[in-house]
Each structure stands twice: as C-alpha cells, then as structure tokens.
Amino acid sequence: MDNLQYLLLLFISTVLINNFVLIQFLGICPFLGVSRHVETAFSMGLAATFVMTMTAFATYFINTFILVALNLEFLRYMSFIIVIASLVQFVEMFIKKVSPVLYKALGIYLPLITTNCAIMGMALLIPMNDYNFIESIIFGFGAGVGFTLAIVLIAGLREEAQYGDVPRDLQGMPITLILAGLMALAFMGFAGLAMV
Amino acid sequence: MARYFAIFKNGLWNENPIFKLIIGLCPTLAVTNTVVNGFAMGMATGFVLISSEIVISLIKKFIPNDVRIPSFILIIVTFVTFTDYFLGAFFPEIADALALFIPLIVVNCLILGRQEAFASRNPTRRAIFDAVGMTVGFTWVLVVLSAIRELFGFGTLAGVDIFGAGYTNMIIMILPGGAFLTLGVLVGVLNLLDRKVGSDNG
Numbered sequence: 001m002d003n004l005q006y007l008l009l010l011f012i013s014t015v016l017i018n019n020f021v022l023i024q025f026l027g028i029c030p031f032l033g034v035s036r037h038v039e040t041a042f043s044m045g046l047a048a049t050f051v052m053t054m055t056a057f058a059t060y061f062i063n064t065f066i067l068v069a070l071n072l073e074f075l076r077y078m079s080f081i082i083v084i085a086s087l088v089q090f091v092e093m094f095i096k097k098v099s100p101v102l103y104k105a106l107g108i109y110l111p112l113i114t115t116n117c118a119i120m121g122m123a124l125l126i127p128m129n130d131y132n133f134i135e136s137i138i139f140g141f142g143a144g145v146g147f148t149l150a151i152v153l154i155a156g157l158r159e160e161a162q163y164g165d166v167p168r169d170l171q172g173m174p175i176t177l178i179l180a181g182l183m184a185l186a187f188m189g190f191a192g193l194a195m196v
Numbered sequence: 197m198a199r200y201f202a203i204f205k206n207g208l209w210n211e212n213p214i215f216k217l218i219i220g221l222c223p224t225l226a227v228t229n230t231v232v233n234g235f236a237m238g239m240a241t242g243f244v245l246i247s248s249e250i251v252i253s254l255i256k257k258f259i260p261n262d263v264r265i266p267s268f269i270l271i272i273v274t275f276v277t278f279t280d281y282f283l284g285a286f287f288p289e290i291a292d293a294l295a296l297f298i299p300l301i302v303v304n305c306l307i308l309g310r311q312e313a314f315a316s317r318n319p320t321r322r323a324i325f326d327a328v329g330m331t332v333g334f335t336w337v338l339v340v341l342s343a344i345r346e347l348f349g350f351g352t353l354a355g356v357d358i359f360g361a362g363y364t365n366m367i368i369m370i371l372p373g374g375a376f377l378t379l380g381v382l383v384g385v386l387n388l389l390d391r392k393v394g395s396d397n398g
Contacts, residue, residue, distance in 0.1 A: 023372050025226035029305055032218065074281070077299050078273045085266060117222050117303040124299055167384070169391065173218055174384040181376030188371065 007138055014142030016190040020118050021150035022183055027118030031151055032176055034109060041155035044109045045148025049141065051084075051091055051113050052122055056140025058083050059123040060133055068127075080123045088114045118147055154180060200325045207329030209390075213306045214337040215383045220306035223297045224338060225375040231354040234342030236290045238335025240283065240298060244275045245307050246327040249315040253323035256316045268311045269302070276302045306334065337382075344378055345369045 020026045027048070034044045059080055067073050092110045096103045113119060122143045126136045157179045166175050207213070213220050223241065228234040248271050252259075259267045280298045283291040291298065301307065310330055315323045346352060349369035351359040368374040 025222050025372065025375070026300075028221040028225060029219065032221065074277060077277050077280070077302055078270065081269055081273055081302055082266075085269065115303050115305050115308060117300045120303045121296055121300055124296060128296070169387040170380075170384040174380045174387065177376050177380030177383065181373045181380060184371075184376055185368075185373035188373065 007134065010135060011138050011142045012193060014139055015146040015149065016187065017193055019146045019150055019187050019190075020122070020143050021147055022180065022187045024121070026121040027116050027147055030109075030112060030116055030118075031147075031154065031180070032173060034112070035151050035155040035158055035176070038152060038155045038159065040109070041151045042148065043105050044112075045144070045151050047091075047109050048113055048116060048118065048147050049144025051088055052119055052140045052144040052147075053137065054087055054091065054140075055084055055119055055123050056126060056136045056143075058087060060126060060131075060136040063127050076124075076127070080120060084119055084123065085114050118143065150183070153183060157183070200322065203322055203325040204329035204332075207326065207331070207333035208336070209333070211330075212333045212337065213330055214334060215386045217306075217309070219309055220304045220334060221379075222300065223304065224341065225372075225379060227294050227297050228338055228342035228345055228375065229349065229370050230293075230346045231339060231342045233290070233293050234338040235335065236283075236287070237294055237297065238331065238338045240279050240294070241301055241304060241306070241334060242327075242331030243279055244272060244301050245310060245331055246324065247275045248272045248307065249310060249323040249327040250320060252311050252315040253318060253320040259316075264316065265308070265312070268308060268316075272307055272311070273302050306330065341379060341382055344382070345374060349374070 014020075018024060021028065021031050030044055030048070035041045062079055062083060063076070067076055067079065088110060092103075095110075122140055126139060129139075131139055154176065158176060161175055161179065170178070209216075211217060214224055220241070223237050227237045248268070251271050252268060276299060279301070280291070283294070283298060310326065314326045318326070343353060346354075346369075347358060348366045350365055351357065351363040366374075369378065
C-alpha cells in the first residue's frame with residue numbers, strides 16, 4: 001500500500017509539480033512549434049507520451065544490463081540517442097501497419113520526436129534519480145502526460161490570443177513565451193501538493 | 197574575406213538562432229539564471245557546434261545521403277561526451293550547475309540544423325565562419341538574458357554585487373516563470389529594434 005501511494009505521488013509529481021515543459025524546460029521546441037491548434041498539439045502529445053513510455057522501458061534495460069554491468073557509462077549519450085531514434089522509426093512503422101487512422105493523425109509529428117529534448121532528458125534523468133523498473137515506466141508515462149497537458153493548454157491559449165490585440169512586435173513567439181511564463185507561475189502552485 | 201565576414205555576421209543578427217530561427221530554446225531558458233552559467237552554456241554549445249561543423253564539412257563526401265542524419269548525430273554526440281567529461285574534470289561547479297543540459301546539447305536543434313543547412317553543403321572554411329557566427333549569436337543572447345535575470349534576481353552581475361545590501365531580490369526572475377517572461381519581452385524588444393534599425397541596412 002505504501003508502495004502504491006509512493007508510485008501515485010511520483011506520477012503526480014512528474015505531471016504537475018516537476019512539469020517537464022514549464023518547470024524543467026524540456027521539450028520547448030515542440031511546445032512552441034506545434035502548439036498553434038489544440039488538435040495537432042494533442043496528437044503531438046499523444047505521440048510523445050507513447051515514445052516516452054517505450055523509451056523509459058528500453059533505456060532502463062540498456063542502462064542497467066549493458067552500460068552499468070559492463071562499465072560502459074561513457075557510451076550512455078550515444079546509446080540513448082540511437083535507442084530513441086530507432087524507437088521513433090520503429091513506432092512509426094508499427095503504427096502505419098496497425099492503425100492507419102492513428103498514423104494519419106500523428107503524421108509528420110512522429111519523426112520530429114527524435115529531436116525532442118524532453119525524451120532524451122527523461123531517459124537521462126532515470127539513471128540520475130536511480131529509479132527502478134516500475135518507477136521508470138511511471139516516470140516516462142508521467143513525463144509524457146505532463147508534456148501533453150502543457151502543450152494542449154498553451155495551444156488553447158494561443159487560439160484565444162489570435163483574436164487579442166497584441167502589439168506588433170510581440171506577435172508570434174514573444175506573446176507565446178509570455179503566456180507560457182504566466183502558466184509556469186500558475187504551475188508553481190502545485191509545488192505545495194507533495195514532494196517525492 | 198568580406199564574403200566570409202558576411203557569413204559570420206549572419207549568425208549575429210539576421211539569422212540569430214534564438215530570436216530569428218527560434219531554435220535551441222531549452223538551454224536558453226534553463227541555464228540563464230546567472231551570467232557565468234549562460235556564458236558557459238554558450239561556450240559548450242559553441243565548442244560542439246564548431247567541432248562538428250568542421251568534421252562534417254570535411255567528410256561530407258563520404259556520408260551516404262540516406263544515413264546522413266544518424267551520422268551527424270553520432271559525430272555530435274562524440275563531441276558532447278567529450279565536453280561533458282572535460283567540464284566535469286576541470287570545471288566541476290559549472291558542470292553541476294548546467295547538469296542535464298550538457299548532454300542535452302545532443303538534441304539541440306541548433307547544432308543538427310546547422311549541419312543539415314550549412315556544413316553538409318559548404319567547404320570547411322565557410323563552415324567555420326558559420327559556426328563561429330552562430331556561436332557568438334547564440335552566446336550574446338544567452339549572456340544578455342542571464343544578465344537581466346541575475347541583476348534583478350540576485351542583485352549581482354557575474355557574482356559582483358551591484359545594488360548593494362539593501363536590495364530585495366526579485367525571486368520571480370530566477371524561477372521558471374521569470375525565464376519565459378524575460379525571454380518573451382527580450383525577443384519583443386529585439387524584434388522592435390530589428391524593425392526600426394535593421395530595415396535601414398537592407
């Protein structure tokens with residue numbers, strides 16, 4: 001029971017308190033680049049969540065049973081980036097075969113995920129925090145949910161901001177950054193929830 | 197020579213990675229709480245960018261087109277691993293402060309973007325000027341941003357006390373929210389400058 005409670009806390013902490021985008025600054029590029037419309041933002045979040053959970057799974061095994069076991073930690077960055085790149089490729093082929101509808105919905109967002117630093121950051125944070133297998137999966141999934149939450153919220157705000165009277169030089173990226181700043185301030189309120 | 201200087205100057209303003217191309221924003225926001233960190237991040241990214249542009253422009257003829265992106269990433273990740281171990285050995289405080297964002301240079305779109313857009317299509321000498329220009333362009337925005345945040349957040353500049361003991365720190369500048377807000381306003385001001393001043397030269 002204690003264990004279950006701890007895992008739930010870890011999940012909440014990853015999604016809200018240490019939100020990947022707004023508190024840890026990971027995955028800012030897609031956060032700003034693919035957040036014009038709520039639907040596309042949601043597709044991007046879905047694809048990222050899927051890849052993140054898979055990456056957490058794969059990199060945990062590679063790190064524990066190959067890199068640490070054979071004293072090859074200096075190859076960590078190299079092996080992780082290869083895992084992520086091939087995983088994205090694999091997921092793309094898999095989805096194309098199994099569910100063409102989902103493939104169409106995710107479309108060009110899948111390959112973009114390789115250079116999403118939230119995924120690489122998540123993979124690197126697992127060995128840094130010494131998570132075990134279950135914790136790694138929860139952490140990866142929570143990171144993806146947090147990313148989706150942030151990108152969908154900002155897309156909603158941007159859709160509204162289009163109709164606002166924004167000064168010419170603040171249009172586009174600057175106003176999005178300012179909106180994100182206000183959101184980050186709001187997310188800091190979650191800091192009181194719990195700490196893991 | 198003037199041609200090379202034009203390539204160099206490109207990175208400073210016209211194609212500035214941060215406020216024109218809008219790439220490489222994760223480290224821009226994350227590590228700019230003090231001037232020292234911002235500058236160190238600029239230098240670390242610059243080292244990786246310059247080294248990999250040199251290597252890739254030298255061997256571009258031997259890389260098959262279909263596997264060029266994975267090849268670029270492997271070259272970049274080699275230099276990133278080197279940078280990480282170098283900083284850890286000689287500048288442990290900086291390595292601690294930048295932490296996760298040193299390995300994340302691998303996935304900085306600025307680096308891969310320049311290889312794809314410039315180094316793989318141009319001779320080495322031009323690639324060096326491009327890389328140095330981009331590095332300076334990236335670093336000056338990081339330093340300006342971190343100077344603003346450090347000045348108001350801690351009342352210091354590169355560790356030197358500016359406002360004296362009576363100054364109340366504006367905590368928000370150090371927090372994540374402050375990073376977004378400061379960068380948003382800074383990019384707005386730079387856009388304004390670009391429109392007023394930049395249009396004169398072309």
